[in-house]
Amino acid sequence: MARTLISPSILSADFSKLGDEVRSIDAAGADWIHIDVMDGHFVPNITIGPGVVKALRPHSAKPFDVHLMISPIDNFIDAFADAGADIITVHPEAGPHLHRTIQRIKALGKKAGVSLNPATPAKMLDYVLEEIDLVLVMTVNPGFGGQKFIASQLRKIESIANQVAKKDLVVDIEVDGGIDAATAPQAIEAGATVLVAGTAAFRGGPENYAANIAALRGGA
Numbered sequence: 001m002a003r004t005l006i007s008p009s010i011l012s013a014d015f016s017k018l019g020d021e022v023r024s025i026d027a028a029g030a031d032w033i034h035i036d037v038m039d040g041h042f043v044p045n046i047t048i049g050p051g052v053v054k055a056l057r058p059h060s061a062k063p064f065d066v067h068l069m070i071s072p073i074d075n076f077i078d079a080f081a082d083a084g085a086d087i088i089t090v091h092p093e094a095g096p097h098l099h100r101t102i103q104r105i106k107a108l109g110k111k112a113g114v115s116l117n118p119a120t121p122a123k124m125l126d127y128v129l130e131e132i133d134l135v136l137v138m139t140v141n142p143g144f145g146g147q148k149f150i151a152s153q154l155r156k157i158e159s160i161a162n163q164v165a166k167k168d169l170v171v172d173i174e175v176d177g178g179i180d181a182a183t184a185p186q187a188i189e190a191g192a193t194v195l196v197a198g199t200a201a202f203r204g205g206p207e208n209y210a211a212n213i214a215a216l217r218g219g220a
């Protein structure tokens with residue numbers, strides 16, 4: 001069975017001490033650090049920009065998994081790469097030329113991801129799957145933590161996992177939204193290789209982070 005990585009979303013961390021939160025979740029066993037960037041335009045919420053990513057960079061050596069929910073996207077790719085992102089994930093609806101955006105991310109030496117909203121079909125990947133490192137399947141509508149898992153997305157994960165296997169590609173399938181100890185095994189069963197969790201990872205404060213991550217791995 002494929003390995004399962006845990007990428008806790010700092011959207012659910014205590015924003016008044018983000019550096020400490022990143023250190024704590026890293027020490028608790030996070031594989032990646034998921035950073036949700038929202039612009040109040042592509043999604044109805046505003047979070048953080050490249051300056052915060054840069055400030056957090058010294059707090060962890062784990063890969064920064066940066067999920068960009070901003071449009072237009074292209075003017076910001078370089079800024080997040082410079083700030084210390086390792087994986088940069090974009091939504092196809094966030095710019096006019098997805099292929100070009102991916103090329104730019106790769107040219108900067110970063111891993112490239114494409115994120116699909118719940119209503120966006122897997123077909124969107126037909127001409128880019130060979131170019132990318134990761135597909136991020138949203139199991140909630142993007143914008144907020146703490147929403148309910150949309151189970152219809154399991155079928156999409158399965159279909160992408162089949163395509164990846166059929167084409168013999170090395171592409172992670174990351175699932176994002178409403179992931180907890182109950183939904184994690186369903187996502188893994190469908191083919192997810194990376195689990196994002198905000199609420200379930202940061203629940204109860206730092207003394208609970210290791211147990212929270214272990215519970216998510218319980219399905220692995």
Ligand SMILES: O=C(CO)[C@@H](O)[C@H](O)COP(=O)(O)O
Pocket residue numbers: 009011012034036067140141142143144145146147176177178179196197198199200
């Ligand atoms: O990208 C997003 C939301 O748009 C996510 O990364 C959330 O932060 C996940 O939070 P939970 O659903 O796990 O609370």
Ligand SMILES: [Fe+2]
Pocket residue numbers: 009034035036067176196
């Ligand atoms: Fe996210």
